[in-house]
Amino acid sequence: MLKIDKLLSAPHGIAPVLVRRAPKLVLPFAERSKSRLRAVLDNGDEAALFLPRGTVLRGGDLLVAEDGSFVEVQAATEAVLEVRAQDPHALMRAAYHLGNRHTPVEIGRDYLRLEYDPVLADMLQRLGVRAEPAELPFEPEAGAYGGGHKHGHDATFAEDYAAAQAVFQEHHGHGHGHSHGHGHSHDHGDPHHVHDEHCGHKH
Numbered sequence: 462m463l464k465i466d467k468l469l470s471a472p473h474g475i476a477p478v479l480v481r482r483a484p485k486l487v488l489p490f491a492e493r494s495k496s497r498l499r500a501v502l503d504n505g506d507e508a509a510l511f512l513p514r515g516t517v518l519r520g521g522d523l524l525v526a527e528d529g530s531f532v533e534v535q536a537a538t539e540a541v542l543e544v545r546a547q548d549p550h551a552l553m554r555a556a557y558h559l560g561n562r563h564t565p566v567e568i569g570r571d572y573l574r575l576e577y578d579p580v581l582a583d584m585l586q587r588l589g590v591r592a593e594p595a596e597l598p599f600e601p602e603a604g605a606y607g608g609g610h611k612h613g614h615d616a617t618f619a620e621d622y623a624a625a626q627a628v629f630q631e632h633h634g635h636g637h638g639h640s641h642g643h644g645h646s647h648d649h650g651d652p653h654h655v656h657d658e659h660c661g662h663k664h
Contacts (some may be wrong), residue, residue, distance in 0.1 A: 462499075463508040464527045477530065483531040486524065487637065489539040490565070490576070495519035502532060504531035520600060536598035542572040542582055546590040555590045565601035574599060588594045 468476065484502040492498060494517050498510040511526070518524075520536035526552065546552040554578075556573055559566050567574035575581065577594055585592040 462530070463502075463506055464511065465508055465524045465532060466527065467525035468512055468516060468518070469523040469525060471519060471523070473523050474583065475523055475604045480533055483523070483533045486518075486532050487535045487537045487573070488518065488529055488535045493534065493536070499620045508532065517603070520598060527584060536600055540577040541574050541595055541597050542577050542585070542592045543600050544575070544585055544590050544592050544594045545571065548589075551589045552641055555588050558584065558588060567599060567601045575601070587654050615655065 484504040484506060486500055486502055486508065488500065492500070494595075495513040496510070496514050496516045500508055500510070502508055507526075508526070512601065518534045520534060522534040524532040524534060526532065544552065545557055546555070550569070551575065556566065556568065559573065559575065559581070562581075563576055564578075574597065582592045
């Protein structure tokens with residue numbers, strides 16, 4: 462059995478000819494999220510992975526076995542929902558709501574992709590986007606899995622949240638400098654400014 466304990470993340474700079482010759486490890490996302498795994502390569506060899514906890518393999522990554530040989534990781538096709546919309550605003554809303562559910566999502570230029578789930582498919586259709594079942598490779602954004610929940614603010618969806626918040630004015634409809642309910646405001650303006658009844662600010 463081939464023992465694998467090193468990972469070269471793509472882009473790794475290894476000569477393409479060596480990558481082409483390397484046996485392939487073809488796995489769905491759930492299996493690529495495991496740091497300890499036994500699997501069969503496309504050439505029939507068995508392999509045992511012993512990678513650092515939290516490692517997630519991506520299509521195009523190279524694994525290095527104890528004997529120095531390479532194994533290329535490939536994302537297997539699997540049952541997914543591919544989400545598209547004529548209106549980018551609707552697609553942004555869909556990303557926002559999926560993010561609130563801590564759902565691993567692959568974000569393309571004009572599509573979202575997630576593991577097939579009939580409940581989420583129904584939710585997405587009610588949001589006015591098309592959610593079509595498909596068999597495709599699945600490469601969700603980094604950070605959308607593991608590590609515990611962060612109350613809807615995982616780094617994976619930070620950009621989507623920021624965009625959605627700008628559109629929907631989720632946080633009081635304005636940027637920094639708003640009150641957090643602590644009896645003061647975060648004012649980054651003139652340090653010599655005097656706050657009184659004539660300054661024009663709400664207190």
